[in-house]
Amino acid sequence: MDYRTVLTTCAYCGCGCGLYLEVLDGRVVNTIPCKTTPVNEGKLCVKGWNIHEFIHSPNRLTRPLIRKNGALTEASWEEALDYTAGRLWEIKEKHGSDSLAFLASAKVTNEENYLIQKFARAAVGTNNVDHCARL
């Protein structure tokens, strides 16, 4: 039996509520709001309360997928990155930088979010940057 409570931060929005994930035998089984984190003081919203559910969801993407002839097919990272870079370049050349937009995520680190906006602004040349957590 391997049971742990792991303190972490809710990844759903920008509030940053503190919560404990209960991990039993390597699987995340439950969420408990942390009473001592000043942001939420033991409270959560309905999304936070259920945040453990997406972790083991079978619907999660585990490999890069490229749509070929209308069907999503598994691809290597190499192929996926080459394809994405190629298409971004193509679209930028043809329609201009502002025809592209970048959507960041609450489920990655601050540093990664910084990188994506830097990439959008400096490398691609657009201010079209948005975030899934703009509540």
Place this chain on the structure above:
Amino acid sequence: MTTKRIAVMKQLLAFTGIEQDRLQLEWVSAAEGPKFAQAITEFTNLIKALGPSRLKVAA
């Protein structure tokens, strides 16, 4: 079980500000037509006397 639950519910309604007479429990068999009619008539009169529910006014 139902009598128990109704007894609890009536008091809970009173605590939350709803007249408990708005909830009534009556046992009527399918063979007791007149009793059913009487129960409904009495209940309708009671509700009319109480007037519209403040819950409805609030909504």
Place this chain on the structure above:
Amino acid sequence: MNEKVKAKVKELLASGRIKGFWGLRTMQGNIGPFLFSSPDDLDELVVGDRERPGDTRYPLNKLLVNLARCYPEEVFGVLVRGCDERGLKTLYSWNQLNPEKVVPVGIACPQELAEACECLKPFPDEFVAGEKAEGSEFVSVANVESLSLESRLEHWLDQFAKCIKCYGCRDICPVCFCKECTLEKDDFIHTGDLPPENPIFHLTRAVHMAGRCIDCGLCNEACPADIPLRTLYKKVADIIDEEFHYRPGYGDPKEKSPLNILGEAPKH
């Protein structure tokens, strides 16, 4: 208080009497629930009095129930206050826990907490630390009862209207163990409504707390909208006591809730 609990838990763990102990621990500057499995880990054990007594209580019973479902043969220890012990007894009586597999380690709450909680019995039957405080009356219930019928409705509608439907009151509740919940069934509740149907949503939950609520107040603490749920459920407990002379968790755990057995009809 911490030291006495630590000594007791150390003894239980060292003797092999329990597989693990459900307590609270300081972790990265925060206090959270923790399953202690070795006598060497106990340095950081706390009882949940961070700035004020009892300000960091967690539903340890609920975590215990979930773990016991996966490991029904193991014996676990658990930190209990008066309310937690009532929770354990209620869970025994609803067959959610096997009393033979649970070793409670009790602490008594100080007077300050007993009064803040309006707790009738702020101590478990047996405790290793703390001193017996006086039970406190349900002042909050009396306050609502002093209002006219009209003001009561206004009060509760205003309170319930704040609900953001996080289901936190249910999720944190140590005695909410149903696999299927009425509050998620379209037949009873318009599940898509936000705020939830007022007052049906909260009255439904209140009815389901009848004969179960042990007055721990964790729902109140978990509510992001500060709805005084504890007051509502205190009243429900009062009603059950008045009608059936039963208060969940205060008597013998073999005694069933009047809403769990047919029993005698209410006197009213």
